[in-house]
Amino acid sequence: MALKPPREPLVWALFSAGGMVAALVLPALAGILWIAAPLGLLGPLDHEGLRLLAVHPVVRIGMGLLLPLFFFHWAHRFRHTLHDGLQLYHLSRFIALVTYGVALGLSLGALWILWSLG
Amino acid sequence: MELGPRDRLSQAFEGEREKGRTIEGPYGEVVHLDLRHLGEKVIDEKLPFVRELCRKYEKIDPVEELIPVRPVVHYMIGGIDVDMDGATSLAGLYAAGETACININGANRLGSNSLTALLVFGARAGRAAAEFARGSGDPPRSVLAQALEEEERLHGGVLGRSTEGGERLASVREDLLATMESRAGIFRDEAGLRAGISEVEELRRRFADVALDDRSLTFNTELAHGLELENLLDVGETILCSALERTESRGSHQRTDHSGRNDADFLAHSLCYREEDGSCRVEFEPVTITRWPPAERHYGG
């Protein structure tokens, strides 16, 4: 059921890291975007304001690191939900390829977007 | 006194009981053990298992409440006669642990020694048994014949008997426990021991009429209990006979009619044999003393 031994530690490490940073970062992000911003505590945040925020190198590098981790965390969890939860053992390899593949695709997409913001 | 050896504690308990100073409990008389003065920190550090047992099984927290205690039978000091390698008098049969008796415990097995004895002598016995097995061939025909005989005996006996009006296993077992506890308990005397021997004889007759509910040959635990009870009757008899012949008091064997230790006659192991006519013969074999000669037993304070 596990991927060939060398790969399982890698995806688990990504999953683990993704979960941990999500737990740390998401509350902060939520606080900024969904509470502080609507309450106007950050000043006017229109499209130009947000673009300036996103373009900042620190933000781009930070998001470039965080987003792939979030995607792989999702992928690993979703893979196990399908495999163990729905008990789709016969599709084991296929599910792994698809979930991690999608995560990889989303990560590359996100990186491309962040790059092209500059 | 609380930290004293178990034989002394049990005897003290009996003394209190005779003076009417024990408390009636649902399973017999008890005294109360008070650990409250130790405080929670010490109890959790040094006696965590005691606290867990009290709370889980008696719903008592020793930090705040008294623990009802009474003596119980805990360990068989005697056992199958073996040498230092666990070999019995039957070639190829080895024994180790509580069931065996070398004897390193003497008349009183001290706390924690059972585990260490098992590890040390269990390893020796295991190695010796392996050596023996390596050197021996297939088991002789006589062993197989004996096994078939035993099978027939069981099928004709407990497994085959009708249960109509028969006695239940548990009833014989309970009565054996009662006999042993009262006749060969903390304090013994000649009359009680003789009475115990005839009670065990009577129990043997009753056991011969016991039939099992379970006739199956798949994980039949009732049969296992039945065979064990049969053996317990024998073991009970060896205890009573040996105690009867040992007319002195030593360690956990206390005779009210023969108090005091008699090294001249009884610094020896009692060996119990079954005669042809089924009766019990007790012989005494002097203890091997090498480094430490026995002395008067004193407890600090």
Next chain:
Amino acid sequence: MENAVDTVTLKVFRYRPETAPEPEYETFEVPYQEDWMVLDALNHVKDEMDGSLSYRWSCRMGVCGSCGMTVNGEPVLTCATYIEDLLPGPIRIDPLRGFPVIRDLVGDLGDFMAKLPRVKPWIIRKEEEPLDAGETLQTPEEVGAFRQYSMCINCMLCYAACPIYEMEPDFIGPAAIALAQRYNLDSRDHGADERMDVLSRKHGVWDCTFVGECSVVCPKDVDPAGAIQRYKVTATMDWFRSLLRPGRSG
């Protein structure tokens, strides 16, 4: 305390392969006593009502691990489960899940017995000290590092509770991994490398998805789930290290 209960009903799983290929439930009405555990009730049934009921038990005090059974759907030690907490009943008693049934409440634990030696649950030394070097000393902290995992009594409640084990019987399982950790984390042991193969390969720790039920049911607070997650970290770090040093096996 008010208690008008005189008796309680037990619904017990029976399987007698010699006479009936299909299992069935048998009902017993046993007397109720305030301090009785489920095991006391079973012993009453066996002693007084039906001696053919087969089940394992031994110490009656939660240290031998023999009396694990499923009571009202939960894997428990029957010697440590009060009848009082299960009133008014009926109380359903089944063998532990995940193990083939030999007879009545007795499961075949052969699978675990085969898996346990694979994790080498003993102290492995590179080189043994001579006897006159004396005992190997450990500080209280060093003992503390593995003590929890040494509390395992092999009762198999964790295997019965583990949904992965139910679906994937080749999973080495919570207790085996916890016991491996007991030795991996013992300062006297040098065998972590030898155990790594079994633990990080097929059906080792990576089958576990941290459901956590094993730790919930463990009667000795071993926390096998914690042991497994810790090992995942160990195995992952070791894997990363092997990447940086090609040629070393991961």
